Amino acid sequence: MRKRLKSIKLVFRGIGLCFALITFAALSLPTTLGFAAEQDDPLPSYPSLMANVAFWKKVYAQYSTTQGIIHDARNLNIIYEVITLKDWFEPGAYSYNDAKESCAKGYYQNLLKRIVSADARPSLEQERVLGLFAAYNAKNLLKDAHLNVRMQLGQKDRFLAGLIRSGKYLDEIRRILRAYDLPEDLAYLPHVESSFNYQASSKCGAAGIWQFTNPTGRRFMTINHVIDERRDPIIATHAAARLLKENYRMLGEWPTALTAYNHGPGGMLRAQRIKGGYENIFKYYNGPSFGFASRNFYSEFLAAREIARNYQAYFGEIELDEPVYRDSITLPGHIAIKDLARHFCVDIDTLEELNPSLRSSVISGRQYVPKGYCLYLPSKMASDSTFTAENIPPELFKSIRKSSLYCRVRPGDTANKIAKRYGVQVRDLIHANGLNAHATIRLGQNLRIPTQKQDI
Incomplete structure (x- = not known):
């Protein structure tokens, strides 16, 4: 190993200085662009996060979902290769892309093992990979680099679609966050959580733009067989505001409180007791469940905020969706959605769009819209005296809901x-x-x- 590391050092003498200067210049640039922590910014960046934020900006604004970034999971400056994938909607895309990812990761894992164990002069490909580590301590990084080869799917197309969708509710989300005395920039968090996909569901059962799981969602919202308020962006924003405020009261700083949205407040309290402030947690904390996603969560948010704030610089002029305006009435009884649509002269698709918390069982007519539900209607309709709950014919209401x-x-x-x-x-x-x-x-x-x- 000593002989091999000596060989590595010799290679670095030829390429290390040049690479280090380029890396230093690249990493110094964000500071001039406002990436340094600002005392008056409740959601600051830190010098140690620059590489990670730069990486996630590439993920969100440079590479699409047909590109996979093969990189080192600990040092996001180190990108080995960007592979081309099939469009995920093509037949057989999942198996093809999985195989291509496995092949690429396996290639670099084996290459890194050979770099560490071989005694001969490195090949051109090995020199290229060694050059990626030139600005770092090779002995510490290369030894187990093969264990940290990871692929990150590009998100440019999804992020752009999310930017467009965000126009529907972003202003209202900001207003809600202000009302809770929270930083307005938290409105950009759904870009990380769901790309502002109002129908988003995760493999672990999280739903809506704020990606509440069932247990956490039930603390703040109604979730049952007819209603899932996690899917209503406004109701869920109130819930997210309450949860984020809880996290902040418990943890005392926004970077840590925001990371707790992913890692959980209990986990971040443990990290805080061991390492102190957020930057030390980011750099040094190695809790058993504090993995890649948790460590990078705040960096992802900072990257998403930067792009969303200045989206013209990354995507050019785009037209955001028009804001959604809706009014509401409270239903005094159980009622079929088709009867509501007929009474208000609104098609069921419009009611479904304005009331995303209603389950498919209600939209399809298998269950009634429940008594006490706050029904959203097109703006100004509910304020019209002829379009009130009192004017719905009493015979349309049911005294009991459908049996199951x-x-x-x-x-x-x-x-x-x-x-x-x-x-x-x-x-x-x-x-x-x-x-x-x-x-x-x-x-x-x-x-x-x-x-x-x-x-x-």
């Missing part, structure tokens, strides 16, 4: 089998019963079947 069919889980049952047995969608079964993203069920469990049948 239940099924007891038997040996050998899976969510897929039960959904097929009753002719319903698995996702509806998951929503109706608050199942996790893997649709885990247990023997003897009673499952609500989302169906039009009235009998139990």
Whole structure:
């Protein structure tokens, strides 16, 4: 190993000085662009975050979802290669892209192992990779670099789509954050969480633009078989504001509080007790669950904020979606959505768009819009005296909601089998019963079947 490291040092003598100067210039540039921490900015950057913020800016504004960035997971300056992937909507794209990612990562893992173990003079390809480490301590980084090869999918097209979508609610989100006395720039967090995709769902069961999981969402919102308020961007923003305010009160600084949105306040309290302020946590904390996503969460936010604030510099002139204006009425009873659409002369698609918290079981008519629901209507319609809840014909309201069919889980049952047995969608079964993203069920469990049948 000593002989090999000596060989590496000899290579660095030829390329190290040049590479170090280029790297120093590149990393010094953001400071002149306002990346240095500002005392009056509650969401500051730090010198130690510059490389990470620069990396995520490339992810969001340079590389698209048909490009994969092969990089070192600890030092985001080190990008080995950018590979080309198939469009994810093409047939067979997932298997093709997975294979290409595995091949690229395997190639660099093996190359890095050979660099560390070989005694001969490095090849041209090995010299190229060694040059990526020239500005760093080779002994510390190269030894286990093969364990830290990672691929990050580009997000440029998704980020641009999110920018356009954000026009619908961004002003209202800012107003809500001001009302909670929170930094308005927190309005850019959904770019990181969901690309402002109002229908976003994650594999761990998080939903909506703020990506609340079921357990956390239930602390602040209604989530049941007919309503999921996580999917309403305004209701969910109130919930996010309350959660973020809780985090800040507990942790005392916004970078740490914001990271707690991903890592959890308990985890960040432990990190804070061990390492102190956010920058020390970022640089030195190695908690068992404080992985790549948590360490980079705040850097991602800073990159997203910079791009969203100055999107013309990255994407040119684009037209954002028009703001959505809506008024509301409170329903005094259970009612079918088709009856509401007919009464207000509004199509069901419009009601669905204005009321994203209503589950598909309500939109399809399998369940009623529940009593007490705050129904959103096109702006100014609800303020018209002829378009009030009192003017809805009483006979349209139901005194009780539709009954549900239940099924007891038997040996050998899976969510897929039960959904097929009753002719319903698995996702509806998951929503109706608050199942996790893997649709885990247990023997003897009673499952609500989302169906039009009235009998139990």
